Amino acid sequence: xxxxxxxxxxxxxxxxxxxxxxxxxxxxxxxxxxxxxxxxxxxxxxxxxxxxxxxxxxxxxxxxxxxxxxxxxxxxxxxxxxxxxxxxxxxxxxxxxxxxxxxxxxxxxxxx
Amino acid sequence: xxxxxxxxxxxxxxxxxxxxxxxxxxxxxxxxxxxxxxxxxxxxxxxxxxxxxxxxxxxxxxxxxxxxxxxxxxxxxxxxxxxxxxxxxxxxxxxxxxxxxxxxxxxxxxxxxxxxxxxxxxxxxxxxxxxxxxxxxxxxxxxxxxxxxxxxxxxxxxxxxxxxxxxxxxxxxxxxxxxxxxxxxxxxxxxxxxxxxxxxxxxxxxxxxxxxxxxxxxxxxxxxxxxxxxxxxxxxxxxxxxxxxxxxxxxxxxxxxxxxxxxxxxxxxxxxxxxxxxxxxxxxxxxxxxxxxxxxxxxxxxxxxxxxxxxxxxxxxxxxxxxxxxxxxxxxxxxxxxxxxxxxxxxxxxxxxxxxxxxxxxxxxxxxxxxxxxxxxxxxxxxxxxxxxxxxxxxxxxxxxxxxxxxxxxxxxxxxxxxxxxxxxxxxxxxxxxxxxxxxxxxxxxxxxxxxxxxxxxxxxxxxxxxxxxxxxxxxxxxxxxxxxxxxxxxxxxxxxxxxxxxxxxxxxxxxxxxxxxxxxxxxxxxxxxxxxxxxxxxxxxxxxxxxxxxxxxxxxxxxxxxxxxxxxxxxxxxxxxxxxxxxxxxxxxxxxxxxxxxxxxxxxxxxxxxxxxxxxxxxxxxxxxxxxxxxxxxxxxxxxxxxxxxxxxxxxxxxxxxxxxxxxxxxxxxxxxxxxxxxxxxxxxxxxxxxxxxxxxxxxxxxxxxxxxxxxxxxxxxxxxxxxxxxxxxxxxxxxxxxxxxxxxxxxxxxxxxxxxxxxxxxxxxxxxxxxxxxxxxxxxxxxxxxxxxxxxxxxxxxxxxxxxxxxxxxxxxxxxxxxxxxxxxxxxxxxxxxxxxxxxxxxxxxxxxxxxxxxxxxxxxxxxxxxxxxxxxxx
Numbered sequence: 001x002x003x004x005x006x007x008x009x010x011x012x013x014x015x016x017x018x019x020x021x022x023x024x025x026x027x028x029x030x031x032x033x034x035x036x037x038x039x040x041x042x043x044x045x046x047x048x049x050x051x052x053x054x055x056x057x058x059x060x061x062x063x064x065x066x067x068x069x070x071x072x073x074x075x076x077x078x079x080x081x082x083x084x085x086x087x088x089x090x091x092x093x094x095x096x097x098x099x100x101x102x103x104x105x106x107x108x109x110x111x112x
Numbered sequence: 113x114x115x116x117x118x119x120x121x122x123x124x125x126x127x128x129x130x131x132x133x134x135x136x137x138x139x140x141x142x143x144x145x146x147x148x149x150x151x152x153x154x155x156x157x158x159x160x161x162x163x164x165x166x167x168x169x170x171x172x173x174x175x176x177x178x179x180x181x182x183x184x185x186x187x188x189x190x191x192x193x194x195x196x197x198x199x200x201x202x203x204x205x206x207x208x209x210x211x212x213x214x215x216x217x218x219x220x221x222x223x224x225x226x227x228x229x230x231x232x233x234x235x236x237x238x239x240x241x242x243x244x245x246x247x248x249x250x251x252x253x254x255x256x257x258x259x260x261x262x263x264x265x266x267x268x269x270x271x272x273x274x275x276x277x278x279x280x281x282x283x284x285x286x287x288x289x290x291x292x293x294x295x296x297x298x299x300x301x302x303x304x305x306x307x308x309x310x311x312x313x314x315x316x317x318x319x320x321x322x323x324x325x326x327x328x329x330x331x332x333x334x335x336x337x338x339x340x341x342x343x344x345x346x347x348x349x350x351x352x353x354x355x356x357x358x359x360x361x362x363x364x365x366x367x368x369x370x371x372x373x374x375x376x377x378x379x380x381x382x383x384x385x386x387x388x389x390x391x392x393x394x395x396x397x398x399x400x401x402x403x404x405x406x407x408x409x410x411x412x413x414x415x416x417x418x419x420x421x422x423x424x425x426x427x428x429x430x431x432x433x434x435x436x437x438x439x440x441x442x443x444x445x446x447x448x449x450x451x452x453x454x455x456x457x458x459x460x461x462x463x464x465x466x467x468x469x470x471x472x473x474x475x476x477x478x479x480x481x482x483x484x485x486x487x488x489x490x491x492x493x494x495x496x497x498x499x500x501x502x503x504x505x506x507x508x509x510x511x512x513x514x515x516x517x518x519x520x521x522x523x524x525x526x527x528x529x530x531x532x533x534x535x536x537x538x539x540x541x542x543x544x545x546x547x548x549x550x551x552x553x554x555x556x557x558x559x560x561x562x563x564x565x566x567x568x569x570x571x572x573x574x575x576x577x578x579x580x581x582x583x584x585x586x587x588x589x590x591x592x593x594x595x596x597x598x599x600x601x602x603x604x605x606x607x608x609x610x611x612x613x614x615x616x617x618x619x620x621x622x623x624x625x626x627x628x629x630x631x632x633x634x635x636x637x638x639x640x641x642x643x644x645x646x647x648x649x650x651x652x653x654x655x656x657x658x659x660x661x662x663x664x665x666x667x668x669x670x671x672x673x674x675x676x677x678x679x680x681x682x683x684x685x686x687x688x689x690x691x692x693x694x695x696x697x698x699x700x701x702x703x704x705x706x707x708x709x710x711x712x713x714x715x716x717x718x719x720x721x722x723x724x725x726x727x728x729x730x731x732x733x734x735x736x737x738x739x740x741x742x743x744x745x746x747x748x749x750x751x752x753x754x755x756x757x758x759x760x761x762x763x764x765x766x767x768x769x770x771x772x773x774x775x776x777x778x779x780x781x782x783x784x785x786x787x788x789x790x791x792x793x794x795x796x797x798x799x800x801x802x803x804x805x806x807x808x809x810x811x812x813x814x815x816x817x818x819x820x821x822x823x824x825x826x827x828x829x830x831x832x833x834x835x836x837x838x839x840x841x842x843x844x845x846x847x848x849x850x851x852x853x854x855x856x857x858x859x860x861x862x863x864x865x866x867x868x869x870x871x872x873x874x875x876x877x878x879x880x881x882x883x884x885x886x887x888x889x890x891x892x893x894x895x896x897x898x899x900x901x902x903x904x905x906x907x908x909x910x911x912x913x914x915x916x917x918x919x920x921x922x923x924x925x926x927x928x929x930x931x932x933x934x935x936x937x938x939x940x941x942x943x944x945x946x947x948x949x950x951x952x953x954x955x956x957x958x959x960x961x962x963x964x965x966x967x968x969x970x971x972x973x974x975x976x977x978x979x980x981x982x983x984x985x986x987x988x989x
Contacts, residue, residue, distance in 0.1 A: 027134075027138070028134060028135060028137075028138035029138045029141050029142055032138070032142075033142075042161070042165070044162055044165035044166040044168075044169065045135055045138055045139055045162055045166055046124070046127070046128065046135070046162075046163075046165065046166020046167065046168070046169045046170040047165070047166065047168075047169040049128060049131045049134075049135050049166075049169075049170065049173075050169040050170050050172065050173035051169070053131070053173055054173070075137040075141075076134075076137075077134065077137070078131070078134040
């Protein structure tokens with residue numbers, strides 16, 4: 001399914017942004033915490049996984065499953081990274097958002 | 113309790129599907145962190161909140177894609193496609209299985225439908241099990257068609273309390289000439305006595321049935337139509353009541369229409385009913401004339417046995433001549449009376465089909481198991497590549513279902529055509545054939561049974577797949593664990609062989625019976641002989657005209673080009689239904705001793721037309737006319753009975769009040785049937801036998817024509833000739849006598865073909881079974897054979913072992929099969945002619961035949977075994 005020109009849903013966009021922030025080594029825990037920290041709202045791990053699966057369907061992210069960690073009782077992790085397609089989609093959505101926002105900061109009183 | 117809440121983990125584990133592992137691990141990681149930061153209670157609280165908040169998104173995700181992307185939704189379709197592809201790779205085996213299943217379902221349904229429709233279904237009358245056939249039989253002559261006298265019927269009607277309705281019908285001579293709407297055609301008309309309508313209680317579609325007035329000898333002439341005749345010939349005319357119609361020269365008024373559609377009885381094609389009530393003094397009203405077939409309806413609560421007992425009392429009391437024996441009363445439910453004669457054949461059919469099916473199913477089982485075996489390696493590979501146990505089971509089940517499904521669909525399509533095929537080859541008309549219908553419930557049941565059976569047979573293969581030992585199976589293919597399979601398969605083959613031996617034995621006996629009866633000399637020459645039924649109207653030819661009429665017709669036909677001889681006779685040999693009553697003759701010099709004979713009136717050239725051999729004396733001639741002294745020819749059997757050891761020429765006998773001189777003896781003719789005993793026959797000239805008092809007995813004759821022309825060509829010429837003499841005479845179609853004789857063989861031929869054909873099928877299937885098992889055995893033990901060959905065993909020895917193994921199986925099959933055959937053939941004793949059920953030649957022949965079959969079937973596998981390449985066998989599979 002091609003995503004050229006397709007809109008990203010809100011949470012999908014946040015997820016891709018979080019991935020852009022995190023870079024390498026992003027996985028369920030770090031992603032969830034990143035979004036929660038930046039947005040200030042609680043984020044359900046289930047929402048993260050469900051949206052990640054949707055993004056993978058669209059070809060915007062890719063998973064890598066790691067070997068179990070070399071510690072006793074070590075677990076394996078499902079790492080996530082953006083695909084080139086995902087980078088492009090993220091750029092497009094972010095650009096569009098910025099364009100729409102330009103000039104509205106005083107009106108909307110956007111603060112950190 | 114310091115871990116995450118178990119319920120939450122479980123819930124998430126289920127909702128997350130394939131991601132559950134990582135999702136739960138992530139949550140646990142954070143849980144640990146939180147526990148250290150904020151304590152276990154807060155951590156658990158947080159965990160629970162996460163679980164609850166995650167359910168929504170996870171389930172929403174699941175409803176879009178039930179499980180992991182590349183698997184499930186296509187899975188079912190994929191499996192079916194795969195099953196079909198596999199089936200195409202082994203076309204022979206798959207076809208064999210599908211065809212066997214189709215035939216199994218189709219044949220079982222067909223047989224059951226026939227038995228149900230003919231034997232089991234209730235007759236289409238109200239309370240049909242209360243209707244009975246009432247008769248008295250002469251115990252000395254059990255083969256006679258039972259009929260009662262008019263006086264007896266009246267007496268029973270008055271005095272028998274067991275019946276709430278009783279009536280009779282005249283079973284002789286039903287075809288009558290009907291004239292209506294300017295058409296003249298012959299139809300079956302049933303003559304009935306008063307009370308008959310109450311016995312059957314058919315529905316009236318119009319008008320009324322007969323009242324007592326119509327049963328008076330001088331009463332109004334009425335007729336009641338059958339619904340079929342009314343619909344097809346009169347266009348269901350609503351104003352039919354009150355119209356007149358001419359029945360055999362008598363104008364009758366149509367007083368009603370009865371619904372006899374679907375009624376087998378008295379015959380499926382009865383066009384109409386007319387009342388019969390003889391005048392006192394008429395021969396039909398006498399105490400010696402038996403012509404009525406009596407039917408009755410039992411009073412509620414009265415059993416057939418009780419009615420029979422009462423009837424016996426009445427029969428003992430009935431007035432009779434001192435020389436007449438006491439008759440035995442019988443009361444038979446109508447359905448048994450109608451279908452009794454066909455029950456043995458239908459049961460034979462059912463038994464033979466069931467045995468053949470068992471043989472076929474054993475074959476299918478062997479093939480399915482062999483298939484499952486051959487796939488063990490494939491299944492091992494699938495399992496190694498990650499196929500779950502459930503998927504593999506499902507795959508196998510789907511494959512079996514597809515095969516059974518296709519076979520089932522074919523079987524459904526086959527059921528009705530198989531019934532039609534049976535009806536077409538059945539000799540004559542099968543009673544209640546129109547009541548045969550394919551019950552969808554039976555079809556569904558048959559399909560379900562077959563599907564279950566297929567799965568059951570493949571189940572061991574599926575179980576094997578579950579216990580798959582990857583390493584050994586990938587190396588080995590069919591490993592040592594299949595030894596148990598060998599035993600079971602051997603049992604199947606032996607079972608197959610036993611059943612086949614029994615079936616083939618039965619079939620062979622029936623075939624021998626057929627050839628025995630086909631060899632019988634009918635006593636006359638049926639080739640180049642044709643006949644047609646002529647019917648004159650006595651009203652048109654009063655006085656002595658009838659014999660002259662026929663003499664003239666015969667002369668004209670004789671003069672036609674290509675006709676060698678022509679004659680007329682009242683009855684032809686090998687009738688399909690029982691016609692003609694016997695008469696009694698006695699020697700003039702020994703009155704009081706009666707011999708039962710068949711009485712024939714013939715014209716001069718009868719002997720030459722039939723090519724009946726003249727043994728002594730002279731044939732009849734035109735000189736033996738009505739003014740000349742009464743002469744007759746007799747057959748050898750009569751001479752043996754009445755004049756044993758004496759010269760009959762010149763002797764006289766009395767018959768029907770007249771004295772005749774014997775002037776010639778002719779050879780015996782098989783009148784009643786090719787396998788039935790010969791009776792005494794007397795041939796008298798038509799002109800001398802004719803009686804003006806009862807012209808109707810001479811009005812209908814069979815015209816015999818000996819000519820090399822075929823019947824179709826003769827038909828036109830004969831009609832022409834007859835029309836020239838009497839344009840109003842009814843002429844039946846010209847039929848070949850050879851065909852008539854052939855028809856007499858039809859029942860034996862049918863049985864031989866049926867059981868013989870099924871036996872042949874079983875034979876072939878058994879051969880295939882042996883072949884399959886031998887092939888499989890050789891394949892299984894290829895490595896062992898290879899080693900032995902490498903060690904120097906002669907190829908001949910290996911070959912011999914395979915053959916011996918096949919023979920051992922066959923001997924086991926024969927040991928089981930011969931007692932089975934003996935038991936089975938005893939049941940068909942009634943069908944056998946000139947051969948005994950335990951005929952040793954047949955049994956030995958069948959056994960030897962099967963041994964030869966086993967050798968033949970095992971040839972190819974044996975050769976393959978001897979040709980095994982030892983190196984290749986040892987190295988791999």
